[in-house]
Amino acid sequence: MLDIKLLRLLDQLYSTRSVTRSAEALGQSQPTVSIWLARLRKELGDPLFVRSAEGMLPTPRTDALIATVREVLNGLQRLAQSGAAFDAATAQRRFAICMTDASHITLLPRLLAHVRALAPGVVLQAKRIDADLAQALQAGEADLALGFLPWLDTGFYQQTLYAQDWICLANAQHPRVIDATPAHWNLAVYQAEAHIGISAGTGYQLLDSTVAAQHLTRQIRLELPGFLGLSAILSTSDLIATLPRHIGETLARASGPNGLRVLPCPFEIQGFTVKQYWHARYHHDAASRWLRGVCAELFMESGSSPGNAGATSYLFDSAS
Secondary structure (H helix, E strand, C coil): CCCHHHHHHHHHHHHHCCHHHHHHHHCCCHHHHHHHHHHHHHHHCCCCEEEECCEEEECHHHHHHHHHHHHHHHHHHHHHHCCCCCCCCCCCEEEEEECCHHHHHHCHHHHHHHHHHHCCCEEEEEECCCCCHHHHHHHCCCCEEEECCCCCCECEEEEEEEEECEEEEEECCCCCCCCCCCCCCCHHHHHHCEEEEECCCCCHHHHHHHHHHCCCCCEEEEEECCCCCHHHHHHCCCCEEEEEHHHHHHHHHHHCCCCEEEEECCCCCCCEEEEEEEEHHHCCCHHHHHHHHHHHHHHCCECECCCCCCCCCEEECCCC
16 A cells, blocks of 8 residues: 555645655655655556656656545545634634735735634734745645636636726826816826836736727836835825726725825726635635635625635636
């Protein structure tokens, strides 16, 4: 019978294509992992992985085995966790949540207040969304991701929290929009004004592609990598920002009645949905289920059923 640690190694190697990264994920030294791989090859009578410029490539035997191996691992995980419960009131646990800086403003304050009230021993760690996001979720280095992340598909569950459309944000005392009406705030005025370009978040690809497709003009006078400082800049300038409604309205409310003004976007931009994402490996984990339930309760739009975070979630695989 194969040792369970050898099955975990096969799973990691198949995912990472790297002995080094697999060793890190398993908490073992690289020589130890190499010894384990030699045992696997001997017991299964196949090279299993071959070195290439792209990393450790699986052999056809490994491709045929991986689904069964993962089914066994998931079954063992469910068995081990079947009696495990998560007591939020007494738990001493760190949760790592990947999110954009917009979510630091719109979501994190509510989430932190809720968790502090219900689970005083829980630590929240906000992490960036980057190219390693999928691997971090799979390896358990991150528990959850919040945002618009359409590239997270195979092997990930996702649950819609709320929809986003687009608005414009300006100084409430802006000389040309202070009395804005449909007659005074339109596409021609929009194109004549100076703008702030913000490159944060996947949604901005939708804005940029719409501007390009409709041959619109945005006179960008300041480029920002995120939303840090945006309120202060808008409040002291005549620049316009085009951004998702949730972050725009949050900044406007925080600025007070004479701070920032929300304006309708004068052209149509494709909307998107903000979701929470987690890897299938942790779908049945009690602590993960608690965290997902909290996010659903706090952020899911009315009309949905947040009581069971799994009830409206979807697992994407290669056939989806």
